[in-house]
Amino acid sequence: xxxxxxxxxxxxxxxxxxxxxxxxxxxxxxxxxxxxxxxxxxxxxxxxxxxxxxxxxxxxxxxxxxxxxxxxxxxxxxxxxxxxxxxxxxxxxxxxxxxxxxxxxxxxxxxxxxxxxxxxxxxxxxxxxxxxxxxxxxxxxxxxxxxxxxxxxxxxxxxxxxxxxxxxxxxxxxxxxxxxxxxxxxxxxxxxxxxxxxxxxxxxxxxxxxxxxxxxxxxxxxxxxxxxxxxxxxxxxxxxxxxxxxxxxxxxxxxxxxxxxxxxxxxxxxxxxxxxxxxxxxxxxxxxxxxxxxxxxxxxxxxxxxxxxxxxxxxxxxxxxxxxxxxxxxxxxxxxxxxxxxxxxxxxxxxxxxxxxxxxxxxxxxxxxxxxxxxxxxxxxxxxxxxxx
Ligand SMILES: [Zn+2]
Numbered sequence: 001x002x003x004x005x006x007x008x009x010x011x012x013x014x015x016x017x018x019x020x021x022x023x024x025x026x027x028x029x030x031x032x033x034x035x036x037x038x039x040x041x042x043x044x045x046x047x048x049x050x051x052x053x054x055x056x057x058x059x060x061x062x063x064x065x066x067x068x069x070x071x072x073x074x075x076x077x078x079x080x081x082x083x084x085x086x087x088x089x090x091x092x093x094x095x096x097x098x099x100x101x102x103x104x105x106x107x108x109x110x111x112x113x114x115x116x117x118x119x120x121x122x123x124x125x126x127x128x129x130x131x132x133x134x135x136x137x138x139x140x141x142x143x144x145x146x147x148x149x150x151x152x153x154x155x156x157x158x159x160x161x162x163x164x165x166x167x168x169x170x171x172x173x174x175x176x177x178x179x180x181x182x183x184x185x186x187x188x189x190x191x192x193x194x195x196x197x198x199x200x201x202x203x204x205x206x207x208x209x210x211x212x213x214x215x216x217x218x219x220x221x222x223x224x225x226x227x228x229x230x231x232x233x234x235x236x237x238x239x240x241x242x243x244x245x246x247x248x249x250x251x252x253x254x255x256x257x258x259x260x261x262x263x264x265x266x267x268x269x270x271x272x273x274x275x276x277x278x279x280x281x282x283x284x285x286x287x288x289x290x291x292x293x294x295x296x297x298x299x300x301x302x303x304x305x306x307x308x309x310x311x312x313x314x315x316x317x318x319x320x321x322x323x324x325x326x327x328x329x330x331x332x333x334x335x336x337x338x339x340x341x342x343x344x345x346x347x348x349x350x351x352x353x354x355x356x357x358x359x360x361x362x363x364x365x366x367x368x369x370x371x372x373x374x375x376x377x378x379x380x381x382x383x384x385x386x387x388x389x
Contacts, residue, residue: 016064024220024251024330193386251330308343
C-alpha cells in the first residue's frame with residue numbers, strides 16, 4: 001500500500017471503531033445449535049474467541065462491529081410442525097440470552113436504538129435478535145410473545161412457502177403473495193412495532209407488503225438483482241425504488257452467490273462436477289483420497305469468491321437507484337459457509353469495506369448512514385407508528 005492509501009486504511013479502521021456498526025444478519029445461534037451448544041463451561045468460550053465460524057467477540061471488536069442481529073433461524077422443515085418451530089425459536093433465544101448473561105462485561109441486549117447506543121458507549125457489543133422464518137407465529141399473539149423476548153424483526157418466511165406467504169426459493173406459489181393470515185400478520189407487526197424483514201419472500205409477497213405495511217421495512221440480508229439477473233432472492237431495481245418509497249433499507253448480503261452471477265454459476269458448476277467425480281470414485285469430500293480430486297477442481301475453477309470491491313459495487317448500485325438513505329449491511333456471516341468474498345471473510349474485516357467506500361469518495365456521513373443510521377431511522381419509525389396507534 002502506498003503511504004496515502006495506508007493512511008486512508010487507518011482512517012477506515014478508526015471510523016469503523018468510532019461509528020456504530022449494525023449488521024442485519026449473523027447466524028451465530030444456528031451455528032452453535034448445530035454444534036450442540038450448551039451453556040456449559042467447555043462451550044462458553046466459543047462466542048468470545050474461536051478459530052471457527054465468522055463471528056466472535058474478539059474479532060467483532062477488531063472490526064468495530066457493535067450490534068449484529070442474531071438470526072433466530074427456523075429451517076423450512078419446521079413449517080410442518082409449528083409448535084416445534086416455536087420451541088426451536090425459544091431455545092435459540094434462550095441461548096442468546098445465556099451468552100449475554102454469561103458475559104455481562106462483553107455482551108448486552110439490544111432492544112432499541114437508544115439501548116444499543118447506551119451499551120455501546122460502555123464498550124459492550126449488543127446482540128439484538130431477528131426471527132428468520134415466521135413459522136413460530138402460530139397465532140397473532142405470538143408476535144407480542146416474541147417481541148417480549150427481544151425479537152425485533154421477523155423474516156416472513158425462509159426457503160419455502162409457509163402459512164404467512166410465498167418464498168423466493170419456492171415455485172409452488174401457494175398464495176400468490178401473502179396468505180389471508182399473512183395480511184393480518186403485517187397489520188399486527190405494524191401495531192406491535194415488530195420490523196418486517198422482506199428478505200427471502202417472493203416478488204409478489206414483497207409488493208403486497210409494500211402496499212399494506214404502514215411502516216418502513218428492512219431487507220436484512222439481500223443484495224441487488226442487477227448483478228444476478230433473474231435470481232429472485234436478490235432485489236430488482238424496481239423493488240429498490242418501491243423500498244425507497246416505503247422509506248425502507250436493504251442490508252447488503254456478502255455471500256459470493258449474492259454478489260456476482262459469474263461467480264455463482266462457477267460455484268454451482270464446480271460443486272456439480274466435484275460431486276460427480278467423488279461419486280464415480282466412491283468417495284466423500286472428507287476422505288483423504290478425495291484431496292487430489294478437490295485440488296483439480298480448484299485449479300479448474302480458480303474464481304469461486306467475489307471480493308470486497310464487489311460488495312461496494314452493490315452499495316453504489318443501491319445509492320444510484322434508490323439513494324444513500326436506503327442501504328445498509330447484512331453480511332449473513334456464519335450463514336453462507338465458505339462463500340464469503342476476499343477481504344470480508346469475518347467480522348474483523350468491516351474496515352476493508354469502509355476503506356473501499358472512502359476510496360470511492362463516500363463521506364463520513366454517508367458511511368454512518370450505511371453502518372447504522374439508516375437502520376435506526378427505520379427502527380425508530382416502526383416504533384413511532386406502533387406507538388401512535
Ligand atoms: Zn437467510
